[in-house]
Amino acid sequence: MQKRWRQVLRLGMSGLIAVSLLAGQGMAAAQSVNTIHFTGYFDKQLRAQLADTADSFPVVNVRLVKQDEPDMVYYDVGTSILISKDEVLTNYHVVQEFAEMPDGDEGTLTVASPGHLDRPIKAKIIKTDPVTDMALLKLEKEMDAEPVTFTTARDNQIVYTIGFPKNPAGDLVLLDEEFPSTYNTIAKSRVYSNQASDVPGKKGIGSIVKAMAQGNSGGPVLDQNNRVIGMMTFVYGGKTYYITSKTLQSFIKDTKSPAKKQIAVAGKVTS
Incomplete structure (x- = not known):
């Protein structure tokens, strides 16, 4: 008798109210503005620019x-940031269950563009940092999109976020054997603090004034030149952090650096 699978969408948590998102990345050409839902005012030129930019933020599934x-089938759905043709950054809580999968459990990890959900690319986890909520993924093949550039945020500057795992009709997106069509969401916001210190135990974070809906983890915060000032991770006290x-760049740099040779010290145990 054939089993009937029950699908469960899990929105990752990172100790606070975490947010897991979908964003897009084009495989052969830039996404159409018509496949993106914009919240706020965007003129035609800005819409076109952000549609191109969104290609560098593939879906993690x-x-x-x-x-x-x-x-039962469990899903975590989020967004990522393309840092090279075959590497992406995302939040640790998006891939946590996969990373900590016990023996006997079965899982798959892929990334895909919302415009090309029928072309998922398998990925593996290269490095994680659960404390800062980061994970680096290596893709099986390169993506046809431009890796991002980074810059530093300023207080009060206008910024844009990309994503949501819901289309404008409010339907949750589940990426399985049958890949549905969906929309990216691009929203306008403003930096509240580029060095947030109001969350106990958290360092290396900033905040924006508008709290995003559940479903933005791993998504970018962009300046007006479409450069990445940060990666969304959680909502707390009415702000998105x-x-x-x-x-992010320190995490990437440490990953690229050769491992240091271990030194045996009397009285200490090295692993």
Whole structure:
């Protein structure tokens, strides 16, 4: 008798109210403005620019079947930031269950453009930092999109965010064998603090004044030149918080650096 699968969408948490998002990335050409939902005022030229920019933010999709729940399929859906042709950054909480998958569980990790959901690319986790909520993924093949550039934020500057795992009709997006059509959402906001210090235990974060809907994790915060000032991670106290570009770049740099040779010290255990 064929099993009937129950689909469950899990929106990742990172100790606070985390946000998991969808954004887009074009495989052969820039996305059409008609496939993107804009919130706020955007003139035609800005719409076209942001449609091109959105190609560098592919969807992350985690599909997980647990050994003790074989009749259920769990999903984590988020966004990522293309830092090279075959590498993306996302939030750790988006891929956490996959990264910590026990023996016996089955899972898949892919990235795809909302404009080309029928062309998912398999990915593997290269490095994670659960404390700062970052994960670096390596793709099986290159993407036809331009990697991003980073810059530093300024207080009160206008910024843009990309994403949401809901289309304008409000339907949740589940990326499975049948890939649905969907929309990116691009929203306008403003930096509240480029060095936020109002969240206990959190460093290397900034905040924007508008709290985003549930579903933005791993998505970019962009300046008016479409450069990345940070990556969204959680909502707290009515504001959306992002990991600063400085923190993101340090994480990438540390990943690229050769591992240091371990030194044995008397009285200490090295692993």
